[in-house]
Amino acid sequence: MKKDLTGQVVVITGAARGVGAMLARKLARRGAKLALVGLEPVELKQVAESCGPDAGTWEANVTDRAAMAEAAGQILARYGRVDVVVANAGIATGGPFLDSDADAFDRVIEVNLLGSVATARAFLPALVASRGYYLQIASLAALTPAPMMAAYCASKSGVEAFAHSLRTEVAHKGVRVGVGYLSWTDTDMVRGADEDDVLRELRSRLPWPTNRTYPLEPAVDRIVAGIGRRSVHVYAQWWLRGMQSVRGYVPSIVATVGKKEMKRFEPRLRATVGTRGKLVGRGGQADAQAAARAGAQTGGDGGPA
Template identity: 60%
Template sequence: MRGHPPLLGRTAVVTGAARGVGEQLARTLSARGARLALVGLEEAELARVAASLTGEAAHWHTDVTDADAMVRTARSVQERFGTIDVVVANAGVAASGLFRHRDPDVWRRVIEVNLIGSANTAHAFLPALLDSRGYYLQIASLAALAPAPMMTAYCASKAGVEAFAHTLRTEVAHHGVRIGVGYLSWTDTDMVRGGEQVAALRELRSRLPWPAGRTYPLGPAVDRLAAGVERRARNVYGQPWLRAARFARTALPSLVVRHTRAHMPVLEPRAADAPATLLGAGGAADSTSRPTAPTAPTVPHPLSGTSPVPEI
């Protein structure tokens, strides 16, 4: 019907919804008429967000890196709401430091949450999206387009999820499922504020040229993401200048190397002291809030017909 709000009565799933981009996006989608399924590690925070939304909402305490748990969650969400129309793969963590000084476990966890977790999210919810001819939005980053020194795991994971989403689009377009990629620069979240506590990363950011070095307010960036969800857009830019950055991506690695070459000798000794932990309050919660998956009988996953996954 002409003028009918595109999200009214639709069910939207947002991972990493306890804080930051995920929380704000949940609020914005709810205000635009969607029913919200919030997924993440911080159960108390998820409950707080769900209770504060204007429309119908529920939350699921799930680690996106647990593939079986995500399948159970997807089925539970569908039982709760009936249909699933939108899935936003937003859950993410970051760490800072020189690659040669990395903590292998922390480096791996960034890849697991950001890349493997996104793939688990897509795989778990894809049957429902195929039924609804729905929309999947993968949150990527400027880090998918340009190298960010001292953030190798984050850049690798975001480049990976961008490629994953573009490839998934080719596999499901003929089913009517739309796949989008959301790009964000430094946006005012706990993760970015946590990065500001790392002296070398803070100094490096201060030396970046405009507009890449500034921190952008959360609200306008999320409003653009929500508008992209309503349009079922292929690409969504939290900051408008990222559209140009995406088209200039082939030149960005060389430009970043040229710009940072003079600064790294000064920053390198300071970077060696960067904490070997995930950044921000969300990163801290990642190590303390992972749920223990219950044991259960196995049944075939609806996409494969043979792969064993736990029954709900």
């Protein structure tokens, strides 16, 4: 059933750019009030200004439980309720696991998985009170494994499982939980990954339709529609729905085909090993900079304060 979004208070994490920013603007056009959470105050303010006077911004790192709890309290104080939460914040890194930067690899899992857990922990009490909707943004990476993306696949498989578990726990409280799936979509994260020539070529050799980058706006339109229906599954590209029925067969196929591709690209990967391993895209850079600032303030190792 389609739900009217007029006056609904929607919280979006990772709202400074990409999917989060466009989703905020489109939901604002549907009459929603937006609470935008992210790491980049200037970009967040620009998005909020485009969403109208009811939009607000909160600078918080999703991996910082205390900061997320404080943001949730402030959002409740301002709006009086929370109807929808979209756990969208995410980062990525690419390349062979054996060559990966250990801190960057762990950070992907921390932000994507534990950041989503912290988001749910902060906002679920408000969603119980409003009998609201929690949408966890996952990925094609949750449906199929992919070489060179071990951290991202692990984190997105994790958030998918987390959301499925959460759905059953809170259903009797009137809260609906959905999972959103996106393939390669034209965002800063994907463009950042494509700056690596080897990774870009490897992706181009994937079978259709997984080998192309999809425009952002139609993908976000599908997410908006899913929020309006409070859907259990939201597919940003039409063909992702079909992946659900074959996902059990995909790992063995990927292993067979991927072995040949990895052998073929091994010399180039070895020759360019020093060019990859860090977080990709402007969102990844923002997270790294925030971690560095937190480390400088605490004298620690760069982790969240």
